Amino acid sequence: MNLKSDVAKFAGKSSYWFLHNVLKGGTSFPGKIAMKLDPDILNTLAQNYETVIVTGTNGKTMTTALIVEALREKYGEVLTNPSGSNMQQGIVTAFLANKKSKAKRPIAVLEVDEANVKMVTKLVKPSVFVLTNIFRDQMDRYGEIYTTYNKIIEGIKLAPDATVIANGDASIFSSVDLPNPKIFYGFKLPSDHSQNDVKAPVNTDGVLCPECDHILHYHDRIYANLGDFFCPNCGYRRPELTYSVSEIIDQDPNHLSFRMGTKDYHINIGGTYNIYNALAAYSVARHFDLDDEEIANAFAKNKRVFGRQELIQYADKDIDLILVKNPVGLDEVLHMLNTEKDDYSLVTLLNANHADGIDTSWIWDGQFEDLNHEQIKQILVGGQRWHDMGFRLEVAGFLPEQMTTCPDNEAVIEEIAKLPTKKVYILSTYTALLSLRKTMAEKKIIKAGM
Missing domain, CATH: 3.90.190.20 (Mur ligase, C-terminal domain)
Incomplete structure (x- = not known):
């Protein structure tokens, strides 16, 4: 900590206090002020934290919330950016807003915009990357899905020792050879589906084989380009899953029940896509040594999050x-x-x-x-x-x-x-x-x- 970072931290915390307590807002502006005074302030704020970065097109906010809820079961308070303000200034604000706590293990779980992964990784030294999915999104800003993934890869390459916990049902996430330890999650439905051979609809993006550009086929397609994919031309296929969902038991817009392993899990929110978010959170929780009962308790407590x-x-x-x-x-x-x-x-x-x-x-x-x-x-x-x-x-x-x-x-x-x-x-x-x-x-x- 030097004088520049001390001043930046004081200015950021002061502006956060005023905006939060008087104007009832302030998810990114305090971070902008602190970064103006010290562009590397995030490095100072995050240096004592074990950091998890959650990124991808869809599901970042819900996945982050579920991870935080799970880790709190075992480790107490967890620093996060709950508003979904996921660019660098919003992440700085999350650290500025955090009060000193007696957490058993200082952990920060940060939702990070795909285009910001590299600049955030330079400063926070993450121990885990969580990759949810890559779909077409704001093409004026991100470009095609391969451009988006390259932005994420640039960040991961700066932390070769960090564990990558990725959606194995997304073919793009196993397309680049990285030195990082890897954990893949996905849907592993009953074995009689192994003989299925289906294609995604013609307008689905991300279904070209990364090895030979042939159209990928699926034993099971869950939605969009996600599922148990394989290439009939070169043999490229889904990687071995560490954690998987074996059954969707019941769902409506306000409730999901699904099975992972031999245990049933419940979350108070709808949509098949949220099962992937829960599975990502489950994978992180297991990586942090939580057992199934602790994770199930956390999922049952989950609350609706902003928007x-x-x-x-x-x-x-x-x-x-x-x-x-x-x-x-x-x-x-x-x-x-x-x-x-x-x-x-x-x-x-x-x-x-x-x-x-x-x-x-x-x-x-x-x-x-x-x-x-x-x-x-x-x-x-x-x-x-x-x-x-x-x-x-x-x-x-x-x-x-x-x-x-x-x-x-x-x-x-x-x-x-x-x-x-x-x-x-x-x-x-x-x-x-x-x-x-x-x-x-x-x-x-x-x-x-x-």
Whole structure:
């Protein structure tokens, strides 16, 4: 610790205290201030921590939350960035916000934006990398999936001793030979599936064999490009899994039950994609010496996190607020909605700011046509690009008279109270979600902050 880092730390902590306690916010600005005074402040803040970096396209926030909940079972307090502010300044803020604790083992579990892995790794010396998946996302910012993975690889190569815990069902994660210790997780369904030979739909990205560019086939395809893949041309195949899910027992939008090994696990959230997040968290927890009972207890306690099926009570409505940001994530959320047994109303909020991705054409890859139209009693369409989403829903077969246009957050909140169903699902892009939550906080519908 030197004078520069002392000043940066003091300025960052002071700004965090003011923003958090007075303005009820501040997930990245304190980090910006501290980094302005000392660009390497993260190295100082993180030097005593055993750090886990969680990255990938989808599932980072939920995976991080589940890992933290599990590790707390054994080690007490765990430092993390729970708001999903996952670029360098947000991570610095997470350390600035952390109070001194008597944790049995100083551990930091950090959600890190894919493009920030290299710069964060330079400063925090991670002991574990967790890789969730790679899908097309904000192509104006990340490019194709191989470009995104290369950004992650550049960071991993800076920490060759760190353990890589990766989704073995994603062919891209076993495509690069790394010196790191590796643990793979995935779905390992009953053995009679081993003779299956299926292909992904023609518009699925990431299904070329990394060895010979032949189209990959699957014994089991779970969704998108994830599953028990193999190449019929050169023999490239899924790596041996260390941890696996053997059965999905039951699921609806608010609950998942699944089996890993001989034990059943339950989490209070829906969507097959969240089973992968739980499996990633399970793999990390086992790496940190937790037993199955401790992990099961942690999963049973899991809470909805910011924007990820966040449950909000307003008027007489049960509102699920769900972040959508790319084709695969959107499609999986739509599949989850089809596990809903009751009638519901749908709210869509579409923005096209830098943090959302300025190209909104990805909404055409979501299969809105597959939704159970009879269950959806009314639709509210909002956000800056409401007209794009409204047109997309019309093409999917929803009638214009089913849809109400909401020009701003005030109108969205006012119209939600009038909806004919108790259950309401809001699908929102990132900046629209932030904006809506801010308005809801001002109206005392939810607490301010994250």
